[in-house]
Amino acid sequence: MKVWLLYIDPGTGSYLVQAIIAGILGALFYFKNGWIKIKSLFSRDKKDTSRGNDKEDA
């Protein structure tokens, strides 16, 4: 780390805190994306069904 260039104190444990928070947020992001994918599977099914109905109506 280039200590001589830092003119503010990042704070006791600030780097550790950021690593932990970024880890937690990354995990949440991963699960959220997974959840969106699962949801989109179902919603795509619904759309396909409705499109099918439209075709039938037409």
Add this chain to the structure above:
Amino acid sequence: MTKKMPDYIPHPASYRDPAGFIFRTNGLYYRQVNRSYCADYEELLRSGLYQSLTGKGLLIPHTEVDNDLTEQPDRYKILLPEQIPYISYPDEWSPSQLKDAASLTLQILHIALDHGMILKDASPLNIQFRAGKAVFIDTLSFEKYDPALPWVAYRQFCECFLFPLLLHHYLSTGIDRIASAWPEGIPATVTTRLLPWKSRLRLGVWLHVLLPASIRRESLPGNRTLSFNKTKLLHLTGNLGNILARLKTDTAGRSAWNNYYQHTIISQAYLAAKEHLFREFTGDIGFRSALDLGANDGYFTKILAEKGVPVVAIDSDWPCIDNLYRYTRLQPGKDILPLRIDIADPTPARGFNNAERSSFTSRMPADLVVALALLHHLTWGRNIPLPEIAAWLSMMTGTWLILEFVPRTDPKAMELIGNKRSFPPDYDAAVLEAQFSRYFSVDKQLPIAGTERVLFRMRKKTFV
């Protein structure tokens, strides 16, 4: 033969950053870039970041000056930034002002990352308000981004921006007192104790307040290197942005003063008569700046701003200032700077040697000073004697003073006087004129129709 020393004054607040400093010469503020910062400064220009930020109006533009104004061996470049008419500090801002400054900091951080640079600090003092818009003024706050490192200014951002805004969100306290009590930022440990329990239902409070407050020195990982990368940084700063966006700065039902002109004023006829006189009094005088004292919701500030001059509007009530700021930021072309200032306790000179941040009184004098229905609040509300008020107003006034006198028999004054009926013993328009005549000569004086109130226009006496 002695060599002539360069004639410049370094800004007393500009000693912290080794990258350069601000100085003043010939009435203008300049910024020296030191040799130690030359690589980062060149990167700011080369990467297109400077052009991108100034093009969007987010960073103050500058021109490079050829003259060696400082004659310092350390000098790499001298910059002349666009000048800001009035400097203000976070302990004078309303919650919306601090929130906009926080959003600007994150916005600039993200644009910087797109250009391979990062903000090396996150001080609210890097931001000023210009024509109702927050603008970043510290050109030397950028450095080359190292993806292996977290954000060096994360803690400073939390302590100076996020924590005061979180406290305001839950407690509706305003942010000015917090910024005043903790000018370097309020620590996570203190914020934890002040936040109500229900705040702990929020993930952001757990992550950015409770977690940092619980990390102690002994739990540091020693020499172990922490793995970090740009994706992680963007998760972190994106989360800060999401939290910020949801924080309230509004003030519903909190103030005795907002909606004053809609509900609590004597009458609409009074307001119309006063506006008519005010327009007449300000119509035939020239002024390059104005200061509206006790501006309330800024009804008369807005009239002053129609002249196209910078107007500073102050009030002790932060919800009024917040409302006026929200109006101002939607009005391009009107240069209004609303600030929360209590005239009986204005911002003192602070920081090292009492010189880093100047006092309100020394910073804000204006060509025209307006004090409408204010004196009775200072005399009866705060027991300040008239001669003291006159002396202070003469310090603040460049040339013109417009003053509304409210006599003790006025219904609003009587509410204020309450049981203080015998104090001060003599308070009428003639006494006011006599007290003010030491510093001002009365130029115009007209009664406001339908009331006993009088509007004065005074010209400051020049002492030879």
